[in-house]
Amino acid sequence: MSSPLISVIIPLYNKEDSILDTVKSVLNQTFQDFELLIVDDGSTDKSLTLLSNYKDSRITIISKENGGVSAARNYGVEASNAEYVFFLDADDIITKDCLSLFFEMLKKKPGISFFVANFKKTFEDGKEEIYSKLKIEGIVKDPIKNLWKKNIFPRTGSMLIKKECFSNIGGAFKTEISIYEDLELILRLMNNYQVYYSPKVVLLYQCEYNTLSKSIGLLSKEWIYYLKDIGVGFYEKMITAENVYNIYQKCKSQKDYESMKFIKVKFRRYFIYILLSIFDRKKMNILNKFRSWL
Numbered sequence: 001m002s003s004p005l006i007s008v009i010i011p012l013y014n015k016e017d018s019i020l021d022t023v024k025s026v027l028n029q030t031f032q033d034f035e036l037l038i039v040d041d042g043s044t045d046k047s048l049t050l051l052s053n054y055k056d057s058r059i060t061i062i063s064k065e066n067g068g069v070s071a072a073r074n075y076g077v078e079a080s081n082a083e084y085v086f087f088l089d090a091d092d093i094i095t096k097d098c099l100s101l102f103f104e105m106l107k108k109k110p111g112i113s114f115f116v117a118n119f120k121k122t123f124e125d126g127k128e129e130i131y132s133k134l135k136i137e138g139i140v141k142d143p144i145k146n147l148w149k150k151n152i153f154p155r156t157g158s159m160l161i162k163k164e165c166f167s168n169i170g171g172a173f174k175t176e177i178s179i180y181e182d183l184e185l186i187l188r189l190m191n192n193y194q195v196y197y198s199p200k201v202v203l204l205y206q207c208e209y210n211t212l213s214k215s216i217g218l219l220s221k222e223w224i225y226y227l228k229d230i231g232v233g234f235y236e237k238m239i240t241a242e243n244v245y246n247i248y249q250k251c252k253s254q255k256d257y258e259s260m261k262f263i264k265v266k267f268r269r270y271f272i273y274i275l276l277s278i279f280d281r282k283k284m285n286i287l288n289k290f291r292s293w294l
Contacts, residue, residue, distance in 0.1 A: 005106075006034040006099060006160070008086045009076035011069045013041040018091035018206070020050055026088065027056060031099035034086075035060065039076045042066030047090075068221075070173035070181045077163065077172050085163050087156040087182075091206055094157060098202035102160040105196055112139070113162035114193040116154040119203035135199050143195040144187065145235045149284070152195065154186050157203035165193060180223035180243060187236060219259040222247055230270050241273035242281060 008026050012019060019038075026036050036056075040048055040063045051061060064075055073087055086102070088094060098117075105115045121129045134140070134151040146152045166172040169188045173181050189195075219225050224247055230240035244267050251259040267274065 003081045003083070004033050004035045005082055005103070006031075006084045006086050007076070007080035007082035007163075008034055008036045008088055008099075009073055009080065010036070010038045010088050010090050011041055011072035011076070012038050012043060012047055012090045013066065013069070013072070014043050014045045014047060015090035016046040016050060019047050021093060022088065022090050023051070023054065023059070025093045025095075027054075027058065028096055029094075029099045030097050031103050033103075034058065034099060035081060037062060037076045037079055038090075039064065039072040039079075041069070041072040068175065068178045070178055071175045074172050074175065077166065080163065083163060085161050087159070087161075089156050092157045093204040093206070095202050095204070101198060101200055101202055105198060106160075109139070109196050112194055112196045113165050114154075114189050115160040115196050115198075116140075116152055117158045117198045117200055117202040119153075119155065119158040119205050120201045121205050121207050123207050130201060131205075132197075132199065134197060137198045137200075138196065140195040140197050142235075143190045144233060144239070147186070147190065148235045148239050152197050154182075154189075154195070155203075155205070156182055157205065159186075161189065165189065168192065174226070176220075176226060177223050178221045183239075183243070184223045187231070187239070191232065191236075219247075219251065219256070219262065224263070224267075227266075230267070230273060237270070237273045238277045238280065241267075241270060242277040244270070245274050245278055 010022065023036070036059045038051065038059065038061045040061060042065050048061070062075065062079055064072070077085055086099070101117060102115055118130060118132045121131055132150065132152050134146065140146050140152055143152065169192050173185055177184060224244050227240065230244070231237040244263060248260060248263045251263065
């Protein structure tokens, strides 16, 4: 048998409440040339028992000792047989035409290695928000600037990556990071590859699960803990500085004074970028609210 075009990789750790809906959204795709690799990262709930009800040749379940979400995704990449990789979290849902859209994008631009689509955030109170603001499909000029402005935002479940990219950028996910690990990878990809974007929504990103899973965490799991610099260009510095500020605020809310001190010392010389990122983001939010009133 020939290899599939796309490997869908789902890291799984104790997601019994959501994993079946996520898997169903993959199996119901209109595009069928894919394999589904579910990497169980040492789950202790009923996730694997629930998945045992599926008898589908497209599904491969791989079990490993718990090592974190980044290690699980990398494990899936190593086991994948496809030319392209699509990461999906075990508590998100993709639209029925998600993979079809990426296939159409591939046909339009076969020389591109990094494809991005839009996603919709859904909240516990039933509210929904389409995240990326860019309305035009095509190659994105200055993608990091557009990332900062929220014109585009690649995330697991809304991006397709050619597998060979990882060997050119120092690997896929950094295994020591499990919070903002996707942003770290995205910046490396954007610094090395063109981005082809579609404004069509392909992912329902369920914020209630995300909020619960990331409400409490150790600083050593955060991307900024391992940073030696905050970026190579102005907008990368702004993105990183905002991330530093947000993590500092999270530590403050948890009264983690040791981590707050670590952040202050490590990022003291980048204070101006942190101030700029806070001010500029607030200015952007005010402008967006004003536009919504018109």
